Amino acid sequence: xxxxxxxxxxxxxxxxxxxxxxxxxxxxxxxxxxxxxxxxxxxxxxxxxxxxxxxxxxxxxxxxxxxxxxxxxxxxxxxxxxxxxxxxxxxxxxxxxxxxxxxxxxxxxxxxxxxxxxxxxxxxxxxxxxxxxxxxxxxxxxxxxxxxxxxxxxxxxxxxxxxxxxxxxxxxxxxxxxxxxxxxxxxxxxxxxxxxxxxxxxxxxxxxxxxxxxxxxxxxxxxxxxxxxxxxxxxxxxxxxxxxxxxxxxxxxxxxxxxxxxxxxxxxxxxxxxxxxxxxxxxxxxxxxxxxxxxxxxxxxxxxxxxxxxxxxxxxxxxxxxxxxxxxxxxxxxxxxxxxxxxxxxxxxxxxxxxxxxxxxxxxxxxxxxxxxxxxxxxxxx
Ligand SMILES: Cc1cc2nc3c(=O)[nH]c(=O)nc-3n(C[C@H](O)[C@H](O)[C@H](O)COP(=O)(O)OP(=O)(O)OC[C@H]3O[C@@H](n4cnc5c(N)ncnc54)[C@H](O)[C@@H]3O)c2cc1C
Numbered sequence: 001x002x003x004x005x006x007x008x009x010x011x012x013x014x015x016x017x018x019x020x021x022x023x024x025x026x027x028x029x030x031x032x033x034x035x036x037x038x039x040x041x042x043x044x045x046x047x048x049x050x051x052x053x054x055x056x057x058x059x060x061x062x063x064x065x066x067x068x069x070x071x072x073x074x075x076x077x078x079x080x081x082x083x084x085x086x087x088x089x090x091x092x093x094x095x096x097x098x099x100x101x102x103x104x105x106x107x108x109x110x111x112x113x114x115x116x117x118x119x120x121x122x123x124x125x126x127x128x129x130x131x132x133x134x135x136x137x138x139x140x141x142x143x144x145x146x147x148x149x150x151x152x153x154x155x156x157x158x159x160x161x162x163x164x165x166x167x168x169x170x171x172x173x174x175x176x177x178x179x180x181x182x183x184x185x186x187x188x189x190x191x192x193x194x195x196x197x198x199x200x201x202x203x204x205x206x207x208x209x210x211x212x213x214x215x216x217x218x219x220x221x222x223x224x225x226x227x228x229x230x231x232x233x234x235x236x237x238x239x240x241x242x243x244x245x246x247x248x249x250x251x252x253x254x255x256x257x258x259x260x261x262x263x264x265x266x267x268x269x270x271x272x273x274x275x276x277x278x279x280x281x282x283x284x285x286x287x288x289x290x291x292x293x294x295x296x297x298x299x300x301x302x303x304x305x306x307x308x309x310x311x312x313x314x315x316x317x318x319x320x321x322x323x324x325x326x327x328x329x330x331x332x333x334x335x336x337x338x339x340x341x342x343x344x345x346x347x348x349x350x351x352x353x354x355x356x357x358x359x360x361x362x363x364x365x366x367x368x369x370x371x372x373x374x375x376x377x378x379x380x381x382x
Contacts, residue, residue, distance in 0.1 A: 005301075009071055012064075016075035019048070024079035031080070032353050035208045037166055038083050042116060045076075051087065052114025054243070055094050059110035066242055066304040070249040074297070077253025078260075081357035082209040084253060085364075086163055088246035093120030093171045095243045096188065100229030109169070109190065121167035121193065123158035123215065124238075130159075131370045133173070133235060134183050140174035140222070150224040152176070152189065154217055160202070162212045167193050170215075177232045188234035190226045191217075206356030242307035244318050247365040248300040248325035251358065255296055255329040258336035258354045259289045265340050282339060289332045296325035316378035319371035326368060329358035 005013065024041050031038050045051055054069050055061025069091065077084035094113045097105055112118035129136040138156025154174050161170055170191050177185030200214040229237050263286055266277030276282050299321035306314035333355035337344035344351050362368050 005067070005071065009068060012068055013071045013075060015048075016050070016072050017078075019044070020075045020079035024076065024083055028080035029347070029350055029353065031209045032082070033347060035211065038080065038086070038209055039166070041080075041083055042086060045083075045087065046116035049114070051090065051116035052094075052110075053087075054091050055110050055114045056098060059098070059106055060114040061094075061110065062114075065308040066245050067301060067308055069243065070245050070252075070300050070304040073246045073249035074253040074256070074300075077250040078257040079253075080209075081250055081254055081361075082207045084246070084250045085207055086166075086210045088243065088250070089122055089162055090116070090120045090167075092241065092243045092246070093122060093169070095241055096171055096238075097190075097228055099241065100188075100234075100237050102225070104225065105190070105228060118169060119163070119167040121161050121163045121170045123161045123164075123170045123172040123191075125160045126157060127159050131367055133238075134186070136173060136175060136186065138172075138174040140176045140187060140189065142176075143221070152222045152224065152227070154189065154191070154220040154222055157199075157214060157216045159214050160212050161196075161215050162207075163210050164193055164196065164198065164213050164215060165211065169193060170196065171228065173234055181232060183235045184232045186235040187231050188228045188237075189222045190228060191220065191222055195220055204360070206353070206358075206360045239315070242314060242318070244365060245300060245304045245307055245321070247361060248296065248303065248318070248321035251322075251325035251329035251361050252293065252296045252300055254354045254358045254361075255289070255293045255325065255332040258329070258332035258351060259286070259293050261349070261351055261354075262286060262289060262332075262336040262339040265336075269341075276339070285335050285339065289335055292328035292332055296321070296328040299324050313378065316375050319374040322365065323368045323371050323375070326358065326361040329361060330355070333358045 023044060049062050052061030053064050053072060057063040073084045073088055094110060097109050109118060113120060124133055126136050140152040140154045143151055143153050170193055171188055172191045173186055173188050175185050176187040196215040196217055198213045199216045202212045266282050267275055269276045303317040303321040306317050336351040340349055340351055343349050
């Protein structure tokens with residue numbers, strides 16, 4: 001059983017590590033504290049083809065798999081989680097179009113998405129439909145449209161649309177069928193962001209460089225050909241997507257950054273005439289942090305590998321990796337703050353950002369408790 005990345009994967013990792021260290025890490029704190037969108041960084045990633053990483057080569061992407069996605073997102077998130085988040089959300093929309101969209105939609109959207117000329121965002125969650133997506137209230141009614149053909153009229157809201165202000169298109173989920181057909185009563189539409197009204201911008205405690213907003217819309221006309229996938233099957237088809245491995249990968253990045261910073265600080269900081277890293281209590285803490293990084297990465301890469309191979313267990317493995325890695329990131333960030341003593345509690349060191357960003361990941365992409373349910377269900381059906 002191979003426990004090594006391939007030569008190409010190691011080369012990709014090294015390329016992204018160098019980029020993240022030189023181009024992202026030096027500006028991450030400034031961007032984060034000012035809540036500034038990392039547009040320059042994302043543009044540079046587009047120039048390197050990373051914004052089309054998992055898009056098929058036929059549509060202008062690099063055609064890489066989920067292991068490569070996990071590798072890239074870890075590197076970016078070790079420098080700044082928001083960059084990993086913006087890229088992952090965008091590629092998740094592209095994955096949905098590529099897997100389930102019509103050929104016309106693929107040809108129209110994917111090359112521009114690979115180049116980051118068209119940026120994607122996701123609109124699933126609502127005020128009363130968080131973990132329980134099937135409870136969404138947004139509706140799409142079929143209407144006889146204009147001369148171009150049939151259209152849908154969408155009415156409702158989406159509670160958390162990350163990056164909606166910078167994105168060009170939102171993959172927006174709405175009910176198109178009666179409750180009696182649930183869960184096969186939800187469809188997905190590609191909606192231009194300028195058609196949506198932002199009615200609340202969340203003042204989140206982390207990841208605010210790529211902010212999240214609530215949007216509203218009423219009788220929003222969307223042409224029939226903007227529907228992605230089969231009518232009524234969008235929620236079910238979401239369950240077949242595999243890009244969710246980006247969430248544990250983001251967490252591995254944070255957990256690793258916290259470890260690296262803690263080791264560096266413990267080596268340099270002296271108390272009682274010695275480096276604090278020589279106290280056994282600190283050594284053991286650092287060893288535990290290293291163990292968390294390794295286990296989180298192993299689970300994440302295994303889930304990504306299963307996703308690439310189309311294994312039936314990939315979804316449960318991704319959930320397991322998500323729970324473990326995101327909790328490892330929170331624990332490592334917290335430990336790194338302790339190792340830094342008083343300065344760890346200031347915004348002059350990045351460890352407090354790791355903590356804020358890590359806390360988002362235990363909820364984003366579905367709360368960990370809900371992912372524990374997925375893992376538990378897989379045990380029962382085995
Ligand atoms: C910063 C940020 C960005 C986001 N970006 C997006 C985005 O771009 N697009 C998008 O669609 N959504 C986005 N979300 C929404 C995110 O996916 C939801 O917050 C998440 O799915 C949980 O929904 P909720 O917040 O309504 O929590 P709830 O569903 O109300 O859950 C609260 C708690 O209840 C418990 N719980 C709920 N159900 C169960 C269960 N079945 N079993 C056990 N415990 C349970 C859990 O402990 C959970 O933490 C974002 C959220 C945040 C905070």
